[in-house]
Amino acid sequence: MATTPTPSSAPATPFAGALRQVDYWWTLYLRTWKGSVVNSFASPLLYVLAMGVLLGGFIEVAPSELEGATSYLDFVAPGLLASQAMTIAFGETTYPVMGMIKWQRIYFSMIASPLTVSEVLLAQFGFVAARTLLACVVFVAVMAPFGVFASVGGALGALLVQVLVGLAFATPVLAYSAALKDESGFAVVYRLGLIPLFLFSGAFFPVANLGAGLEALAKVTPLWHGVDLTRMLTLGQVDWSMAAVHVAYLVVLAALGWWLAVRQLTRRLVS
Amino acid sequence: MSVRRSRVDAVTDSMIHAAGLRKSFGDFEAVRGIDVDVRRGEAFGFLGPNGAGKSSTMRMIAAVSPVSDGQLRILDRDPATDGPEIRARIGVCPQEDTLDTELNVRDNLIVYGRYFGLPRAEVRERADELLEFVQLTEKAKAKVDDLSGGMKRRLTIARSLINRPELLLLDEPTTGLDPQARHVVWDRLFRLKQQGVTLVLTTHYMDEAEQLTDRLVVMDKGLIVAEGSPLELIATHSTREVAELRFGVASEGDTHEALVGKVEDLADRVEVLPDRLLLYTTDGEETVAKVHERGLEPVATLVRRSTLEDVFLRLTGRTLVD
Structure with missing residues (x-):
């Protein structure tokens, strides 16, 4: 080489460390994007058609019973959007994390470089956020022709909320995955975590239908906060004080999850 | 034969200095107080059976495993506080392959080089040079899964060289390889040694230690039981x-x-x-x-x-x- 070789260095900031991994996540994404795009285009379309249009066709109730939505399609669309953000976050932080610890051991090669565990996680959560946003952009584009968005601003706001929903799930789930000995623990988190949340957090029916006790329980779940916030934005009926509570809940969960994820992964990798 | 340098050089050129180094996991003491000094340009070996404490020692030297007790300095820095700075200047070839099977051979080198803060163009250039060096140029676009064990190991060695390390750590570099593949790896490591790269390797193959190291320590149950050049050790103990x-x-x-x-x-x-x-x-x-x-x-x-x-x-x- 004619030029003097660049000396390798430690990152000056955690953010700089995370940026060094952009090429990794981008290269990885290029290997898998085709499947994920087809999936993120097809599945919202199928859900909206089946649940919103066909099933929703049987449901004729006053908007007061559908949290203000004028049709079941308008009601269920934001629920499906937030559920998708949750599902992607689970997908990216369960089996792939186990693979990076146990099967391919990618994490070990990463921390053998100047990168630290926090920097590795910062980049990974950045990737999860980008993946969630991209899939939700596709989802929103598919749903828009059905007239489920009261305004463009509401649709854009709903997209940003999905990034927050994604991170609020990704961080604690990754912490859980990093502590698991083997993949059998994932069945538990899917069956007792993801599926009940998906079904009972107000995505498909108003949580008021659950009765007082269960309604209170549903309202402490993270997905309900995500669904309710998304629904306010897509319906254009924002209760700002309640919206602030939702955002605060999700931000606190993401922050707590981040702290746990760094702790658990450090325990696993640095011994 | 080890190159004996003057006393002054020995101090300033210290790549590894360990004194009373210990590592324990709960009640189990994997490394029970060892003294090691490696100077620039040396090829140094840890010889011992499985469970002797070699890998635990290597992980501490690689600044990814905290020292339990004793003193350790790598490139005259403290791994407890300067881990990233130390890791920027060393290369690590782990015992188990940690290649990314989702990426092709060349991309494994490129993404890894980026972790060291190297510009994209430079990393590409180095990746091609290193593929040439480990004789994998024709496999550049191949999937990692399609490589043989020896090729994977050579790719891991290439990856560990992407930052032009001053110190290269190799944990059991040829374990699990067939004799032919081992000789190819040895040949490449010997060339690195001739280029002046400081090599530190662990092995439980005596022929590997004899071929590659100037000086070695024999480890057993977390302790060093003998030290010297391969010939000195044979002359003294056999x-x-x-x-x-x-x-x-x-x-x-x-x-x-x-x-x-x-x-x-x-x-x-x-x-x-x-x-x-x-x-x-x-x-x-x-x-x-x-x-x-x-x-x-x-x-x-x-x-x-x-x-x-x-x-x-x-x-x-x-x-x-x-």
């Missing part, structure tokens, strides 16, 4: 030659153990292995001849030079690979 005798146990009606008394005066020392006797002697052929003169009929005999395996057997009473 004889020039070894006569190996294998007796047909059934026909003689005697175990190898029982035969020791009949031959022990013919050698400096006799070791009993499950399948043979080792007679440590200056002239192996002569010793074998004397064995025959006594009417003993071994079914197989072999005369060879002493190796580090014999040193290890002498020091610990056990073989390296069991």
